[in-house]
Amino acid sequence: MLVYSSSSLTVVAAWTIVVSKVAVWAIMVSKSEVVSVVVLEVGAATLVVVSKEVLESNTPRGLRKLPSPPGRRFYFGHFFQLGPEPHKKFTEWARSLGDIYGVYMGQQYWVILTGDKVVGELLQKRGAKYSSRSPNYYSFELLYRNKGFNSSPYNERYRMLTPLVHGILGQRNIKENSDIIDNEYRILIQNLCKDSENTKDGFYPKTYFHHAAFNIIALFCWGKRTENCESSIYKEFGGLIDAQLYLVATTNRVSSFFPILKWLPKNKLYNMVIKSRTEAETFFEKIIKDVKEDKEKRPCAIRDMLNKINEGILDDEYDIIHDSVASSLTWLTAVLANHPEIQAKAHQELDQVIGQTRLPKISDEPNLHYIRAIIKEGQRYCGPVYLSVPHYIEEDDDYNGYHIPANSAVVINSYGIHMDEKRYENPKEYNPERFLGIKESSAMLANGNCEYRDHFGFGAGRRLCTGIHLAERELFMGISHLLWCFRIENASPLGKDGRPIPIGLDIERFSITVWPKNYRVRFVKRHDN
Numbered sequence: 001m002l003v004y005s006s007s008s009l010t011v012v013a014a015w016t017i018v019v020s021k022v023a024v025w026a027i028m029v030s031k032s033e034v035v036s037v038v039v040l041e042v043g044a045a046t047l048v049v050v051s052k053e054v055l056e057s058n059t060p061r062g063l064r065k066l067p068s069p070p071g072r073r074f075y076f077g078h079f080f081q082l083g084p085e086p087h088k089k090f091t092e093w094a095r096s097l098g099d100i101y102g103v104y105m106g107q108q109y110w111v112i113l114t115g116d117k118v119v120g121e122l123l124q125k126r127g128a129k130y131s132s133r134s135p136n137y138y139s140f141e142l143l144y145r146n147k148g149f150n151s152s153p154y155n156e157r158y159r160m161l162t163p164l165v166h167g168i169l170g171q172r173n174i175k176e177n178s179d180i181i182d183n184e185y186r187i188l189i190q191n192l193c194k195d196s197e198n199t200k201d202g203f204y205p206k207t208y209f210h211h212a213a214f215n216i217i218a219l220f221c222w223g224k225r226t227e228n229c230e231s232s233i234y235k236e237f238g239g240l241i242d243a244q245l246y247l248v249a250t251t252n253r254v255s256s257f258f259p260i261l262k263w264l265p266k267n268k269l270y271n272m273v274i275k276s277r278t279e280a281e282t283f284f285e286k287i288i289k290d291v292k293e294d295k296e297k298r299p300c301a302i303r304d305m306l307n308k309i310n311e312g313i314l315d316d317e318y319d320i321i322h323d324s325v326a327s328s329l330t331w332l333t334a335v336l337a338n339h340p341e342i343q344a345k346a347h348q349e350l351d352q353v354i355g356q357t358r359l360p361k362i363s364d365e366p367n368l369h370y371i372r373a374i375i376k377e378g379q380r381y382c383g384p385v386y387l388s389v390p391h392y393i394e395e396d397d398d399y400n401g402y403h404i405p406a407n408s409a410v411v412i413n414s415y416g417i418h419m420d421e422k423r424y425e426n427p428k429e430y431n432p433e434r435f436l437g438i439k440e441s442s443a444m445l446a447n448g449n450c451e452y453r454d455h456f457g458f459g460a461g462r463r464l465c466t467g468i469h470l471a472e473r474e475l476f477m478g479i480s481h482l483l484w485c486f487r488i489e490n491a492s493p494l495g496k497d498g499r500p501i502p503i504g505l506d507i508e509r510f511s512i513t514v515w516p517k518n519y520r521v522r523f524v525k526r527h528d529n
């Protein structure tokens with residue numbers, strides 16, 4: 001660890017980092033004199049730049065609560081993520097500053113939206129302005145060679161790709177391919193049944209959910225599934241997702257904070273990006289070759305894209321999709337294990353509506369009100385995306401007396417909104433009952449008035465999660481199958497009261513998605529069917 005201190009600034013570099021790099025950043029920060037706390041993660045290194053003023057303040061971990069911006073203009077601010085747990089604190093702290101808050105980090109201006117109304121006013125009603133992504137050197141230019149979808153600016157290329165991606169992930173295609181999803185979740189349940197019988201101490205179910213979600217993507221994209229988690233394709237793709245999600249995480253957008261950094265000699269982050277890009281391109285080359293040589297000519301997204309390439313509409317494209325469905329199921333399993341009384345209500349509903357002789361089907365969804373509420377409340381209470389994926393505005397805008405400068409990153413503080421007691425009574429409680437009266441899907445609500453949305457887990461506006469229909473269907477199949485089949489038991493060690501210690505909901509990893517720390521649960525069969 002290295003600590004550097006001057007009269008106005010203290011720089012703390014945790015873990016290993018090249019000393020000269022620390023010095024460069026320190027000088028830049030002290031010159032601009034607008035940032036009080038910046039945390040940058042570069043590979044294994046974390047750089048924390050904190051002004052003395054902030055260090056001396058008494059709010060948690062150096063975050064200073066600011067008064068409302070005078071004259072409702074934005075204020076030079078004071079934050080950034082300090083690792084997984086403070087990340088939670090940050091979202092709540094940003095909420096305490098109001099519905100809209102602006103902050104400079106390095107040279108990048110960030111606008112944080114923590115109000116349902118302001119998300120609707122800016123990202124939906126002014127969607128034409130607020131739908132770009134930051135033209136980031138590392139996570140777009142280098143990693144995706146200025147292509148792809150998720151991190152693409154709102155340009156002509158993005159608009160040309162939109163109908164194609166919506167065709168693959170839209171409601172109609174998902175419905176037509178529902179067998180893929182149903183089958184994969186049936187296999188998941190069979191695997192959990194089998195493995196639970198052999199492991200009385202319980203286990204961490206993440207890999208099971210991850211494998212099911214991966215197979216669904218694989219079947220949609222290249223028409224093939226993998227048998228188990230030992231498959232080389234599964235392992236390779238899992239590694240790619242992990243690496244790329246890590247690299248596109250906000251904390252690694254170093255060149256957004258300090259654009260000059262992109263001209264530095266090749267650094268660790270640069271090398272990681274190039275390695276990941278080469279691996280991803282090699283992986284997709286193999287997959288594309290496989291699709292081209294498939295004698296059965298199975299229909300899949302890659303085949304559709306190859307046709308578009310042949311028609312001259314596209315050149316090559318690839319984009320790594322995030323792993324939020326598996327993360328959501330991993331969170332919800334932990335929460336349900338902590339709440340046997342909620343499981344009991346769900347079991348009662350499943351037994352009444354479906355009985356114990358057949359598995360739930362998607363057509364049962366409108367009648368399984370409690371299961372639906374469990375899922376919506378899960379996305380609110382422990383959804384996998386805390387700060388959404390930053391939008392970006394390329395021209396100046398004014399809103400309600402605030403000036404939003406061109407080239408600002410605009411972030412939905414979804415966790416902050418989800419913990420707002422004005423919107424949700426007792427927000428820190430997991431309580432599915434709050435959603436019992438809501439019949440509409442999250443996709444439907446996301447296109448209406450933001451104030452009436454169930455939650456903001458899927459983002460907002462024109463960049464709303466394109467996979468929302470697939471995700472909702474997967475979550476329904478996953479949770480309804482798990483609860484139809486099992487009682488999920490907390491297998492943590494016993495506490496002083498003789499009961500298992502409740503599973504902690506701490507975050508293990510943060511990139512775009514967050515995951516719970518390792519925990520143990522038992523899947524106990526409710527019946528023999």
Ligand code: HEM
Nearest residue numbers: 150324325385388389457458459460463464465466467471
């Ligand atoms: C519970 C599961 C999921 C959650 C919580 C989630 C959440 C999100 C969020 C927050 C965004 C950014 C939205 C914004 O910028 O306003 C996003 C974007 C996106 N998601 Fe998801 N997602 C999930 C599942 C999926 C699935 C299963 C797929 C596809 C297989 C998918 C594909 C995409 C794509 C392509 C985008 C980029 C949209 C764009 O930039 O225009 N997502 N998602």
